[in-house]
Amino acid sequence: MTASHPPINSKLPEVGTTIFTVMSAMAAEFNAINLSQGYPDYPISEELISLVHHYMLRNYNQYAPMPGVPFLRQEISNKIQRTIDRAFDADREITITAGATEGLYAALNAFVHPGEEVIIFDPAYDLYAPSVKLAGGVPVHLELELPNFTINWEEFESAITEKTKVVVINNPNNPAGSILTEEDLIRLTDIAERYDLLVVSDEAYEHMVYEPYQHQSILKFPKLSQRAVAVFSFGKTFHATGWKIGYCIAPETITKELRRVHQFVAFSVNTPIQMALADFLKEPKHYLSLGNFFKQKRDLFLKLMEGSRFVPMPCNGTYFQLMKYENISDLPDTEMSTWMTKHHAVASIPTSVFYNRKTDNKILRFCFAKSTDTLTKAAEKLCKI
Ligand code: PMP
């Protein structure tokens, strides 16, 4: 039935359903092992579930304060003090959001005015550019340089115009599995200061950085974090992507603007999970063990794939492993991932979708946040291709 309404002038006419939804649906349709959308297939901590239950029974079921439950914001502040030895004010600098997604959307919409340019490094997580466009801004896409997906800082500096307002970084990078080094952040500090830029730092995978590397949070760099919002995801850190809870850290003046948007997008985030996470955060090993946990999964997946014709790319962060397939096929990556899902029952993500120009490097992304059994079965199938 055609609905009767005035014509809708789409604000995002070029946007379809996200690749994560498309590939997960295809995996279900063809009964394929789903290494596409990034989410764990193993259970989360029972202790954390019990804590949520505990707080629900004690009637923590009404609206949380708009910026987040104070207890959780204080525990986040304590965590940062413990891990990077810097003090962030729980009341004025920390905001709980409905996932990193809402934090990023709120940050970009707080910062960007119509016509202003935002620099994004491709391959980029798919929400940055649409969020910029909904704010009336103009995404300016630069490409990270292969093989290690590094930022070309000279190119970055020459892309800055009078209209450039914000730069988005994603460290560790989804889908690339690359990380930024201390030198990168020093370069960024210098350029951001000279051109007076704001920085949105997506650090959803902060605890998934593999030895010998260490996560270089923007929060470690006082001059940079003064002009930045850092965005984090509890869904990633505690293996519970369906909980959609994250947080933003920014100086008071920036936080004030961010909350102006947040209060009309989500207003607040569910109370019992905030209370439970606050308790859970008191034990540092709950998040400090993550690097080792996922490094083992990455190494297992790589070992299982040794007999295959796929060629792994370096993965120093995130729970995604990129694989080149040029030894197998010259199909475009979108067709390759569809063909593999239908005919070899393993779903992956084509990386060209993360490029504004749809750059096809013949690379697929595989999520290794999966049980040993899932990874073993998937690798068996992939080794036969
Ligand atoms: N940024 C990146 C790079 C991500 O991969 C994701 C999620 N998968 C998000 C942000 C969104 O995180 P959340 O699920 O907490 O909204």
Ligand code: GLN
């Ligand atoms: N971040 C997850 C990924 O990269 C998916 C998030 C989503 O489905 N929106 O796979």
